[in-house]
Amino acid sequence: xxxxxxxxILVLQLAGLIGLYAYHLHIExxxxxxxxxxxxxxxxxxxxxxxxxxxxxxxxxxxxxxELDYNNQEVYITLQPSGPVWExxxxxxxxxxxxxxxxxxxxxxxxxxxxxxxxxxxxxKGKSVPNDLYAQIAIxxxxxxxxxxxxxxxxxxxx
Amino acid sequence: MKPTxxxxxxxxxxxxxxxxxxxxxxxSILAKYPADSRSPATVTFSIIGGLLCILGVIxxxxxxxxAIPREAKLGGLLSLLxxxxxxxxxxxxxxxxxxxxxxxxxxxxxxxxxxLILITQFFNLRGSGFTLVLTWFASIxxxxxxxxxxxxxxxxxxxxxxxxxxxxxxxxxxxFENEARTGSIVYALFGAATAAASQLWTRGGQTIQRAWGESxxxxxxxxxxxxxxxxxxxPEPHISVWEVLWGAVFLLNLAAxxxxxxxxxxxxxxxxxxxxxITILSFYLRLAxxxxxxGTLFLSAGALLLILIFALHKLRKTILK
Numbered sequence: 001x002x003x004x005x006x007x008x009i010l011v012l013q014l015a016g017l018i019g020l021y022a023y024h025l026h027i028e029x030x031x032x033x034x035x036x037x038x039x040x041x042x043x044x045x046x047x048x049x050x051x052x053x054x055x056x057x058x059x060x061x062x063x064x065x066x067e068l069d070y071n072n073q074e075v076y077i078t079l080q081p082s083g084p085v086w087e088x089x090x091x092x093x094x095x096x097x098x099x100x101x102x103x104x105x106x107x108x109x110x111x112x113x114x115x116x117x118x119x120x121x122x123x124x125k126g127k128s129v130p131n132d133l134y135a136q137i138a139i140x141x142x143x144x145x146x147x148x149x150x151x152x153x154x155x156x157x158x159x
Numbered sequence: 160m161k162p163t164x165x166x167x168x169x170x171x172x173x174x175x176x177x178x179x180x181x182x183x184x185x186x187s188i189l190a191k192y193p194a195d196s197r198s199p200a201t202v203t204f205s206i207i208g209g210l211l212c213i214l215g216v217i218x219x220x221x222x223x224x225x226a227i228p229r230e231a232k233l234g235g236l237l238s239l240l241x242x243x244x245x246x247x248x249x250x251x252x253x254x255x256x257x258x259x260x261x262x263x264x265x266x267x268x269x270x271x272x273x274x275l276i277l278i279t280q281f282f283n284l285r286g287s288g289f290t291l292v293l294t295w296f297a298s299i300x301x302x303x304x305x306x307x308x309x310x311x312x313x314x315x316x317x318x319x320x321x322x323x324x325x326x327x328x329x330x331x332x333x334x335f336e337n338e339a340r341t342g343s344i345v346y347a348l349f350g351a352a353t354a355a356a357s358q359l360w361t362r363g364g365q366t367i368q369r370a371w372g373e374s375x376x377x378x379x380x381x382x383x384x385x386x387x388x389x390x391x392x393x394p395e396p397h398i399s400v401w402e403v404l405w406g407a408v409f410l411l412n413l414a415a416x417x418x419x420x421x422x423x424x425x426x427x428x429x430x431x432x433x434x435x436x437i438t439i440l441s442f443y444l445r446l447a448x449x450x451x452x453x454g455t456l457f458l459s460a461g462a463l464l465l466i467l468i469f470a471l472h473k474l475r476k477t478i479l480k
Contacts, residue, residue, distance in 0.1 A: 002305045003248045009305070010244045010267075013298050014237055017274040021233055024282040072329065115286040122225035147283040 027146050031138030034079060034086045034101060035151070040129040051120045052129050054147075058088050058103070059117075061110045065091050068107035075107040076143055085134065095143060104143035116147040121158050130157065164189045229281050236277060240270040247306060264308035268315060271298040289325035296322050309367040316353065316375055323349055343387040350379030370426045377415050377427070381408045381434050385441075401445075409438045420478050428478050436467040 037057040058077060061068070065088075068075060073093075078100050080089035089100060096102050105112040116137060130152040138146045150157045171185045180188070220227070247263030250256075272295040279285065296318045303312035327334075327342050334341040357372020384404045412431040419427030443463055447456060 002307075003252065005301070006244060006248050006305050009298075009301060010241060013240060013271050013274075016294075016298060017233070017237065017271070017278065020275070021229075021278050021281070024278065024284070028282060115284060118285045119283050120280050144286075 024146060027138050027140050028148055031140065031146070032101070033136050033138050033148060035084055036135045036137060037085050038133050038135045038150075039131060040133060050122065051118050054117050054119060054133070054135065056114070056117070056135065058086070059112050059114070061091060061107075061112060062088060067109050068112075070108050072106045072108060075105050075112060076102050077105055077112060078102045101139055102143045103139065103145050114145045116145045119147060119150055133157065162192055164192050164194045167192060232277060233274070233281075236270060236274050240267065240274065243267045243270065247308070251306070251308075261308055261310040264302070264306050265310040265314060267306075268299050268302055268311040268318075271295055272318070287325070287329060289322070289329045292318060292322045292325050303368070307363070307365055307368075309365075309371055312368045313371055313375070316372070320346075320349070320379070339386075340388060343383045346383035347380045347387075350376045350381070350383060352376070353379065370424065373424070374426050374430055377412070377430055377434070381411060384408050384411075385438070405438055405442060409435055412438070416478070425479055428475055432471045432475050436471050439467060440464060 038054045038059075040052045041055050058079070068091075076092050076095045077088055078090040078092070078096050079086040079102065080100055086101075090096070091107075095104075103114055105114045107113075116135070119135075132152055134151040135147055136149045136151060138148050140146055167189060171180070171188055174180045175182055175185050224232075243263045243266035247260055247267055250260040250263060272292075275291055275294055279291070296315075299311070299315055299318065302308075303315045323345060324342065327345060328338055331341060335344050354373050354376025357369045357376060360366070360369035360372065385408050387404050388401065412434040415427045415431035416435070419425065419429075419431060440460065440463060444456070444460060447459065451459065
């Protein structure tokens with residue numbers, strides 16, 4: 001009986017991990033993508049492999065918006081196109097009804113984090129990172145961002 | 160090299176031929192020794208060779224990590240997860256060596272977390288740590304109770320403990336003034352709850368799990384009370400209640416030693432005395448730290464430590480006799 005229950009748990013674990021992978025793969029392959037300007041900060045992590053930390057242009061609220069509370073407040077950032085890239089159009093505590101794409105983030109003062117501030121790169125590639133980076137992101141339902149690829153000078157980075 | 164039947168046989172045969180011993184005596188002598196054994200050099204080089212092979216595989220995989228397709232990485236991990244669970248159940252059913260069962264269940268409990276981290280790495284996700292650990296905890300929720308494996312219970316407890324940490328830091332950091340104090344109070348209660356709930360293992364005759372639960376609970380509560388008010392980001396030199404809290408840690412562990420003596424639980428005696436020793440030394444350092452020069456403090460603290468180790472070791476032996 002216990003053996004069967006353990007096997008059922010194993011099947012559920014496998015199904016869960018495969019499902020999670022398939023879900024993110026589906027978003028990555030089929031989701032509409034947006035280009036956001038960003039800068040690299042603080043590269044490398046010894047435990048998780050090489051990655052670069054990113055600071056997004058939409059990660060800092062412009063002066064025209066009120067400062068948010070310092071409690072990781074959930075916020076919804078509506079995006080608008082500005083040339084090839086997208087920038088902040090509006091900030092709200094509830095998702096916008098329809099129209100423009102939006103991202104869910106966590107706000108602290110003027111800083112907003114989207115959960116895409118880390119990009120894994122092949123070993124050794126995180127040491128010399130260009131400053132003019134553009135992140136191609138896909139948006140999951142509910143405004144959850146998924147970082148797909150980085151670009152520099154119009155080419156995918158790292159090559 | 161140890162003597163074996165193979166190495167002794169020529170000598171024993173000669174002794175029989177020389178009428179020094181009878182054939183029955185010769186057989187009895189040979190029966191006392193193993194049939195054959197590998198030389199220590201063979202065993203040593205086999206271990207070194209095996210370790211080199213394992214290390215080589217690990218290095219090859221890590222050096223080519225980015226070149227390995229995502230599907231292959233995930234497939235490898237899922238295969239390991241499947242193998243560890245199935246091998247664990249099989250090992251438990253066939254009564255193989257307990258270490259094999261425990262290692263398998265240890266992997267079965269830890270690998271779902273590795274899988275989740277791997278997927279976040281594939282897609283460059285960096286979301287809530289609480290959600291990540293919650294998903295892991297949910298995936299192994301029943302594992303220790305169905306497998307009856309102490310190793311999986313310890314991993315399960317660690318995931319629960321991590322869940323509390325992320326819960327406090329992401330959602331309830333301000334319950335008791337700040338995150339550190341909230342953490343201390345919640346962990347003190349969690350430790351006490353762990354030790355109390357571990358008594359339920361007695362019903363199933365799982366005394367190893369009970370011992371782990373009691374030890375982890377006692378350590379968690381002691382550490383939480385001991386560290387209350389200590390905030391690495393906002394150090395406060397004077398905490399008015401530290402004497403009371405450290406005294407409580409001392410008394411709690413005195414109670415643990417007493418309980419260990421009455422209930423014949425060696426781990427409680429050992430752990431309780433060790434924490435008491437640390438508490439006594441901490442009291443001394445805290446009180447004498449501002450009064451003595453560095454050299455005198457080191458000398459007296461070292462002497463006190465040696466005395467404590469010797470005295471507590473003797474005390475432990477007397478209690479457990």
